[in-house]
Structures are given as C-alpha cells and as structure tokens.
Amino acid sequence: MSQLAHEVALALTGSGSPSPGPEARQLVAHVLGIDVSVLMTVDDVTDEQRARVEELVARRAAGEPLQHLTGVAYFRYEELAVGPGVFIPRPETEEMVGWALGQLAARPAGSRRVVELCAGSGAITAAISSELGGCDLHAVELSADAWPYLERNLAGRSVDLRLGDMADAFRDLDGTVDLVIANPPYIPTGHRAFLPTDVVEHDPELALFSGADGLDAIRTVAAVARRLLCAGGLVVTEHDESHAAGVRAVLASAGLSEAATHPDLAGRDRFTSAVIGWDA
Template sequence: MTPSSEPTRGLLGDAAVRLADAGVASPEHDAAELLAHVVGRTRATLPSEVPAELVGPYDALLARRAAREPLQHLTGSAGFRYLDLAVGPGVFVPRPETELLAGWAVEAAAPLERPVVVDLCCGSGAIALSVATEVPHAVVHGVELDPDALAWAERNAAAIGADVSLGLGDLASALPELDGRVDVVVCNPPYIPLEAWESVAPEARDHDPAAALWSGEDGLDAMRVLERTAHRLLRPGGVVGAEHADAQGESAPACFGSTGRWADVRDHADLAGRPRYLTARRLPAAGRTLAP
C-alpha cells in the first residue's frame, strides 16, 4: 500500500458496518456498488487499493446511503433484465421482482406475428423497453401520468435506441385509439395501502414518487381501474399482467375474476415464493369462454 491509497478490503468492511447500522438491507452489496461507482470499475474488478483522493467522495456517498437515499439514485442507474436504465429523483426505481412480470410480457408477445403491447404506468420504461428490445417485431406503447417520470423513460429509450411509443396519459383513459386492438397489456401499478405508510422502506417512501406507491385504503384502487382499461384496450383473447403486493395474492386477482369478463385468471409467485403478479385473458363476451 502506498501513502496515497487505502486498502479496499478495510474500506468495504467499515462501509458495510456503517450501512448495516443504518438499517440498509444489503450493506455489503451496496458498499461494494458505491465503491465500484467511485473508482469506475465493476464490483468484480475492484482494485486492491483505493486512491486517497477517492476516499472522500466514497465517504460522501456512504453518508447519503446511510440516510436511506436509494442506491440507484447515487449511481444513477438500475439494472433490469438485459438493460441498464437511468433513474433518479422523479421516477420509480424498478425492482428485481418486476423482471418476472416483464418476462411474462415478453413470452406472451413473442409468438405473435405483429403484437401490440401496452405498458401502463410505465415509469422509467423498464417493462416497455424490455419488450421492445427482446421482441423487436412488437409494436410497443408506454403510458405514464407523471411528466417527470416520462422524461426518464424517454431518456432511456433514446439511450437504448428502442422503437417504442411513449406518451403522457392517465391509467383510466389511456390510448382510446387502440381500443380492442391490443394483444398484451402489462402494468406495475401503485398498490400500497395508505395505512401501510410506516411499514414502507424509507428508500421508497421518501424518494419514489407518491403516485407510484399509494393506491387507496386497500391498495387496489389502481388495480380496479386497470381491469376496466385492460378490458377496453384488449382484443378478445388478449392478455393482461399486473404486479401486486405479496399480501394481495387473492384480492388482486379477484379484481378481475369477480367481473365475469376474464378467463384464466391466475396468480404467480416471485423467486422467493411470494405472490407477485396476476395474469388474465379477455373473454370475447361476458360469460363466454374462448374456443380452443
């Protein structure tokens, strides 16, 4: 070690303890990610020593992370499936569990000749851009209510070079010109009950846009709106997928199953075995099933 450097192992050990004491859920991972960001490396290629002039900037980022500022805001990016998305204040940070819903949308669209896919509440564009890049023959639309969040989606689409149509719109009234013509509707709506405020991690509660989190007393207000909008947009036989909270494994699918307008209403677990997203197929008419 030279006088102008610090050993990486010691820095990481101290940083992990500091973040753990602050209640950060993944202290070792976050400590390494922040150091990699500061030195311009990946976690797998961190040097054995860190130049002394970088220790101060690293310490400053650690202080912000200890104050529960999201890791992705500090690094400016979030990995999602095969994409590296720019994120920051004003947009919901995509979570790893949502990759499963995006994968479902990809699998639903891929076999179709020219599928029309709509991502409602698209936020950073994570799902829409995943579908657009993994199913290049798809016609993909992303709709977002918040202009600040839409700006992040547009930035990501431009950086990736994805062929996707993005626009401002409300979940209830989005894309009337596509009524009855959509093959796949996918959505990660707000789904946290207002009463759950205290149980939500500070990274989300204090930094994600409120409109992307809260959805009425039971957390299902947006899901009920989505049911109506998806029914309007989808062709008969078209499919919808929507994420929900792990405590909504029965109540969220019931928003669809109770209407009599959907077949194959199913819930799906995430990699930890927790209820995570529902899927359903639009019936051609209320009470009638589709021919095989």
Template sequence: MTEVRVALAAAATTLEAAGVDSPVNDAEWLLAHVLGTGRGSLALAPALTPDQEQAYDALVQRRATREPLQHLTGTAGFRYVELAVGPGVFTPRPETELLAGWAIEAARAVTGRAPVVVDLCTGSGAIARSIVDEVPQAQVHAVELDPSAHRWAQQNLDGTGVDLCQGDMAQAFPELDGTVDVVVCNPPYIPLEAWESVAPEARDHDPHLALFSGDDGLVAMRVLEQVATRLLRSGGVVGAEHADLQGESAPGVFAATGRWADVRDHRDLAGRPRYLTARLAR
C-alpha cells in the same frame, strides 16, 4: 491511501448500522461507481486516492440516510438493459423483472403478425424498454401520468420506437381499443394505512403517485381491469404486479367481473405472491 478491502469493510459497517438491507452489496456498487469499474474488478483495484476516498465516503454517508443506491449511481439494471433513474421516478425493482418476462413471453407467443403491447404506469420505462429490447418486432405503447417520471421514461425510451404518451391510464390509447395482445402494468398498490411500514428508500424518495392506491391498495388495479377490458382483443392477456399480501384480493378484482378467464397469481423467487395474469374471455 486506503486499501480497497479496508474501505469496503468500513462502508459495509456504516451501512449495516444504518439499517440498509444489503450493506456489502451496496458498498461494492458505490465503490465500483467511484472507481469507474465493475464490481468483479474491485479485488484487483489499487488503493484509493484521497480524492476517491472522499468521494466514496460522501456516497456512503448519503446511502446511510437511505437515499436509494440507484439515485447515487444514476442507473438501474433491469433484465438486459440499463436505465437512467433518479429523483422523481420510481426505481425499478428486481421482482418486476418477472412480470416483464411474462409480458415478453406473451408477446413472443403472438404469431403471424407483430404483437401489440401496452405498458400502463410505465414509470422509468423499464418494462416497455425490456419488451422492445427482447421482442424487437413488437409494437410497444407506454403511458405515464407523472410529469417527472415521464421525463425519465423519455430518456430511457428515446430511439427505441416505443410510442410513449403522458396521461392517465384510464383514458390511454383509445385508438387501440380491441386491438392489443398484451397489457402489462406495475401499478401503485400500497394501502395508505401502510405508510409507516414502507422502506425509507421508497417512502421518502419514490413518487407517492407510484406507491399508494387508496385504502385497500387496489384502486389502480380496478382501473387497470377496466382499461385492459377496453384495450385487449378477444383472448388478449393482462399482467399486473401487486403487493405480497394481495395474492387473493388482486386477482379477485379480475375474477369478480366475469370478463376474464385463466385468472392466476404468480410468486416471485422468494415464494411470495407477486403478480397476476388473466385472459380476456370475450
């Protein structure tokens, strides 16, 4: 029988040595998962049984190989919802909650009718699920190209009323052209040359289709600009996440066309450029 504090300390040491960014946090999440409790209850948990200790050690060793924490627990929290995630789908990041929050506020700003929202490159369905959860009157449409990611999105969006399609965002929802209030997207945006700098959790486990976007990382952003121009009604808005080194180049994709007003970039809680927004000027 191993005391909880001893097990946590040993696990955190193992994870820190493996280069995991948040070893204490991950050690706690994994133990809470094994014990079937919340992290806040760990201090009151009894000593681990041999079976629990074995299960915990196995998960810690897998995390030490940089397998994503969310793949080990099978879930990822995103704003106020919990998503099923695993191999074959991009694991939603906390930073993207800011973009989702912007889209939610933009949808709430539509008055007199139900807002129409399109989530492109939906992945696990995190943004679409959050929007329909927090703006239940919204008509939400989502599209995902990758078949495996689409299956995860189906699981997360089942029963929510979100219109989910599988396909390329470039051809998505032609029936909505000129009628959409909000387009939101977390596109792939990592330059191919940045392969080696990507964290193993993403590089080795997230679908490459969700990560890389040409030599400059902006191929998908240029497609998004064209699709948003087609989908949005006059005065409609678009928001898109980008890499922290694209705080000028990503908004520049929109500013250069002359089709957009109020092109702005927004920073995350760490002060890094994180997502852009723009309003269709026509």
C-alpha cells in the same frame, strides 16, 4: 482498491445496509467512473475520490437509496437511469416480465402489440424490447417527474411513449392490443405507517398508494385492458401478495376471464393475469 471497498462495506454494515459488500463495490466504482468488474485492478484513489466516497456512504447510511446515489438501477438485463421522482424498479417485477415474455414468444411476430400502463422508469418495456423481437411497444406514465427517465431509458427503441393518465390513454389502440402489462401503485393509503422510512421518503407517492384498499389503480388497469385488448388478448398486473383474490375479482368484474394468480420464486402471489375471450 479492495481496501477502500472493504472499508466502505464495514461502514455500510454498521448502518444496516442489507447488502453491504455489493453496495460498497457499486459506490466505489461509481465514484471512480469504472465498471465494478475492474474495481480490483485499480491501485489507488485520489483524496477527492475518497472524500466523495465518504460523502456517498454518509448519505447511504442516512437512508438514501443506493440507486439514487449512483443514478442507476439494474432490471433483468437493463441498466436504467433513475433518481428522485421516479420509482426504482424492484426484482419482484422481473418475474412478471419473464412470464409476459413467455406469453408473447408463443404468439407470432405481428401479434405482439404491447401496452405498458404506469411505466415509471420504463423498466418493463425496456426489458421486453431487448429480450424479444417483433413487438410493437407502447407505454404511458402520468408523472411529469418520472417522464424524463422514461424518455431517456427508452430512447432509440421505437417505443410509442405518452405522458398522461392511463385511464384515457391509447384510445387509438382500442381493441387491437395483445398484451397489457402494469406494475401500478397498490399500497392501501392507510398502510403508510407500516412502510420502511426509506420507501416513504424516496419513492414517489404516486407510485406507491392507491386508495383505501390499494386496488384503485388495478380497477383502472382492468377497465383500460378491457377497452384495449383484442380477442384472445392478455392482461397481467403486479399486486400485493395479500390482494390476489381481490385482483382476480376486479379483473372478472371488468369482463375479463380466466383470472390466474402466479407465485414468485418464494411462493408469494405477486401477479395475476386474465384474458379477454373470443366472444367478449
């Protein structure tokens, strides 16, 4: 099978794929219905399988995300169902989740009530649910197109899921939440023309854009966090690397303190946290 994966990798290289080798192995393994780790143990493919691989390579070369072709996205230790209508989770978000897990782990079980705003595929909540025990997990998503993926990815994990606008969500939890976490839309609407075509064409509009300065959804995240958090509770939100100062100002003006921006492994300012003081 190394020969077919090699041919696919060459075809993807010519079409500008950023990682042709791994993508080729995932596409071929997907068509054969096997795990990538056993790809090299398969000797032959049928004509139908080869034709299917060629069809997927053509779609990938035309700009469809690999994750839409295989129906799967990987996030930390999770394998998530994705497809058209739901945002494909990105590696940048994994670091914010790692930070949040560290904060939650430092709290006693029983003080780990978490609300995720803008849940999309459920990647963040799924990772928290797998990696730390004793959490009471809640998540909200507005998009009816994303909802089936969220339900599927969090099935059997005892997560309270709600379909609706985060602005009005979880009023029953006001003042009781230990951590509010969000990867909201944050691209200024005027930046559409600067985005890669595959992002504009294949990620949902609602997941990307958020007003003229890109901060509309983060203003809502701040206001909702202010309402939901208990004394000493934390909010953390992902944002564009150029928005760190603006996000800290938004959090402060919502009545949250100690706003701090955290760099990713490349040193880019990608998420900011704040707390609600004991006297707030």
